[in-house]
Amino acid sequence: MIKRSGRGRFIFLCAAPATILFLIFMVIPTVNVFRMSLFKRSAYSPTEDFVGLDNFIRLLGDANFIRSMQNTILLIVVVTVITFAFALVFAAILTMEKIKGQNFFRIIFYIPNILSVVVISAIFSAIYDTNNGTLNSLLSLFSGKTVAILWKGESMVMISLIIAMVWQAIGYYMVMYMASMSSVSQSLYESASLDGAGRIVSFFQITLPLIWTNIRTTLTFFIISTINMAFLFVKAMTSGGPNGASEVALSYMYKQAYTNSTYGYGMAIGALVFLFSFGLSALVNAVTKRETLEF
Amino acid sequence: MEHKGRSSGERLYKIFIYVVLILLAVTIIVPVAWVFMASIKQNSEFYGNPWALPAGVYLQNFADAWNKARMGEYMINSVLVTVLALAILLAVALPAAYVLSRFAFRGRKALNVAFMAGLFINVNYIVVPIFLMLVDGDMFLRKIFGAGFLLNNVVVLAVVYAATALPFTIYLLSGYFATLPHDYEEAAYIDGAGYGTTMIKIIFPMAQPSIITVILFNFLSFWNEYIIAMTLLSDPKGAKTLPVGLMQLTQAQQAATEYGQLYAGLVLVMLPTLILYICVQKKLTQGMTLGGLKG
Numbered sequence: 001m002i003k004r005s006g007r008g009r010f011i012f013l014c015a016a017p018a019t020i021l022f023l024i025f026m027v028i029p030t031v032n033v034f035r036m037s038l039f040k041r042s043a044y045s046p047t048e049d050f051v052g053l054d055n056f057i058r059l060l061g062d063a064n065f066i067r068s069m070q071n072t073i074l075l076i077v078v079v080t081v082i083t084f085a086f087a088l089v090f091a092a093i094l095t096m097e098k099i100k101g102q103n104f105f106r107i108i109f110y111i112p113n114i115l116s117v118v119v120i121s122a123i124f125s126a127i128y129d130t131n132n133g134t135l136n137s138l139l140s141l142f143s144g145k146t147v148a149i150l151w152k153g154e155s156m157v158m159i160s161l162i163i164a165m166v167w168q169a170i171g172y173y174m175v176m177y178m179a180s181m182s183s184v185s186q187s188l189y190e191s192a193s194l195d196g197a198g199r200i201v202s203f204f205q206i207t208l209p210l211i212w213t214n215i216r217t218t219l220t221f222f223i224i225s226t227i228n229m230a231f232l233f234v235k236a237m238t239s240g241g242p243n244g245a246s247e248v249a250l251s252y253m254y255k256q257a258y259t260n261s262t263y264g265y266g267m268a269i270g271a272l273v274f275l276f277s278f279g280l281s282a283l284v285n286a287v288t289k290r291e292t293l294e295f
Numbered sequence: 296m297e298h299k300g301r302s303s304g305e306r307l308y309k310i311f312i313y314v315v316l317i318l319l320a321v322t323i324i325v326p327v328a329w330v331f332m333a334s335i336k337q338n339s340e341f342y343g344n345p346w347a348l349p350a351g352v353y354l355q356n357f358a359d360a361w362n363k364a365r366m367g368e369y370m371i372n373s374v375l376v377t378v379l380a381l382a383i384l385l386a387v388a389l390p391a392a393y394v395l396s397r398f399a400f401r402g403r404k405a406l407n408v409a410f411m412a413g414l415f416i417n418v419n420y421i422v423v424p425i426f427l428m429l430v431d432g433d434m435f436l437r438k439i440f441g442a443g444f445l446l447n448n449v450v451v452l453a454v455v456y457a458a459t460a461l462p463f464t465i466y467l468l469s470g471y472f473a474t475l476p477h478d479y480e481e482a483a484y485i486d487g488a489g490y491g492t493t494m495i496k497i498i499f500p501m502a503q504p505s506i507i508t509v510i511l512f513n514f515l516s517f518w519n520e521y522i523i524a525m526t527l528l529s530d531p532k533g534a535k536t537l538p539v540g541l542m543q544l545t546q547a548q549q550a551a552t553e554y555g556q557l558y559a560g561l562v563l564v565m566l567p568t569l570i571l572y573i574c575v576q577k578k579l580t581q582g583m584t585l586g587g588l589k590g
Contacts, residue, residue: 021457232419
């Protein structure tokens with residue numbers, strides 16, 4: 001019976017610290033994003049003036065914000081399509097064919113995922129360097145003349161970002177799909193091949209439908225995470241430049257809220273992107289809905 | 296005849312696969328290896344052919360990075376923050392996950408839903424509100440004690456890291472705790488053990504594999520993180536973590552061209568994660584299917 005009286009206290013002592021930390025550093029700041037988006041606050045006058053939806057109205061007329069949203073959407077679409085196509089195909093190859101050194105490839109492909117985005121950005125900055133960069137020197141070697149492409153210039157910077165982001169993401173998703181593909185029964189492929197189905201048919205008719213649930217959830221998460229990764233890469237690699245050509249939604253938010261100290265305006269961007277990411281993942285979820293297949 | 300044609304096509308396909316796989320592996324290995332190579336080059340060597348092997352082992356780069364670029368100091372900060380954050384996280388998340396998954400009490404469902412929802416809140420959105428909260432807190436403290444200590448404080452940074460990692464960690468640990476049969480606790484209670492003793496002596500040791508997974512993933516994310524660190528440790532002369540210091544170095548490098556120091560700094564950031572990865576790569580790639588959806 002002593003136990004009974006201690007039970008409530010035990011539960012409280014176990015759950016309270018986590019709940020308090022969660023409340024202070026996650027719940028309240030999240031509420032604050034939305035609350036502050038309705039106020040005007042700057043660094044030197046820490047009083048808050050309620051301005052209603054003014055911040056949002058200003059946003060819709062802000063060409064820089066529109067450009068940053070366009071860049072974000074471009075990255076979401078292109079990075080997602082390339083990463084998923086490559087990751088699925090490579091995962092299928094590595095699981096289905098008898099490849100020597102499978103484990104070696106798996107280990108190597110996962111490496112970008114454990115590196116800090118700062119490190120990856122520094123590596124790619126060195127690769128992209130116009131005069132001493134490895135990429136231009138490689139291109140010069142193959143073309144026989146001096147190539148001096150401005151990889152981080154206004155016209156190329158988004159492509160350069162896409163390459164770096166795909167490089168970072170591919171391995172992680174490949175290893176993940178390999179895990180789910182290896183659970184597909186081998187006998188399915190054998191009977192399909194007896195029926196005359198080739199590799200490509202098997203891939204589309206057996207592999208993809210069977211791991212569809214997995215693809216669907218990862219796709220939803222990937223889209224949300226691309227919005228965040230885009231920010232990390234831009235912050236470390238280009239700072240949004242040159243001339244805002246590589247600004248993405250969250251980097252623009254950070255610039256407004258932190259660097260410019262126009263907190264209310266920045267938080268309005270944050271709130272909008274937050275809602276955008278939820279809407280987008282709901283949309284993807286709805287569009288990719290299929291009957292679950294089980295053989 | 297037909298059989299022969301098929302097998303030579305088969306061989307071509309195999310060769311094609313190997314070529315593509317090796318090419319992909321090369322695009323990952325070469326940039327990383329190149330950084331290690333560049334870190335022992337003298338500054339003058341950076342203006343020649345980027346593919347040239349280093350003329351000698353120039354370890355002065357590391358000494359310069361360590362002292363002049365303050366990387367040594369940042370390294371100590373990074374170790375401190377990472378270890379402290381992991382300790383806080385485990386001390387708080389383990390008991391919480393335990394009671395949330397194995398005890399019936401009022402409000403349990405609401406708490407579970409709240410932590411689940413926390414999985415969708417990315418820290419990039421709330422970093423500025425957290426910063427402002429600490430600014431306000433410091434202002435309040437200054438009024439009472441004459442000094443604020445919340446900003447530019449590595450301990451506070453560690454607490455924020457731990458708090459923002461809670462949803463993922465609790466989700467992962469609860470998933471494991473929920474699979475254990477209740478017999479363990481009942482047997483312990485019959486033997487006269489209290490709730491706390493049972494949890495610490497019986498349940499936690501069994502959860503060791505999950506705890507290791509939690510430590511691995513969070514080590515990587517804390518060690519590599521730089522957005523929160525950059526925001527909360529804003530004093531230019533104050534404490535910094537390694538990735539933030541490195542980012543400064545990349546930005547300074549564009550002006551001052553201290554390439555050697557930069558690459559030595561890169562190696563310092565990468566090396567701990569690479570060593571850890573080599574030791575536990577199996578665990579990491581297996582663990583990811585467990586907590587598969589970490590954005």
